[in-house]
Amino acid sequence: MRDVIDRANDIAQLELDNLIAKRKVYTGKSSLYCCECGEPIPEARREAVPGCSLCFDCQQLEELKNVGRGRKMNV
Numbered sequence: 001m002r003d004v005i006d007r008a009n010d011i012a013q014l015e016l017d018n019l020i021a022k023r024k025v026y027t028g029k030s031s032l033y034c035c036e037c038g039e040p041i042p043e044a045r046r047e048a049v050p051g052c053s054l055c056f057d058c059q060q061l062e063e064l065k066n067v068g069r070g071r072k073m074n075v
């Protein structure tokens, strides 16, 4: 029984490692203005989400569109 649990844990860890490896990491300079609506992106958001190009509202809309496609949230 212990072997089965160990094996399940190994598989879960592998899947977790794969998800972390595939995770999109945003780096670089954030946009001053939203690429969608043109509104200024607050400095706090630009610092919290490095490399962001959308304002909070547009990012949420974008991610809602992607929810059904199995993509990850990045708000």
Ligand SMILES: [Zn+2]
Pocket: 034, 035, 036, 037, 038, 039, 054, 055, 056, 057, 058, 059
């Ligand atoms: Zn926007």
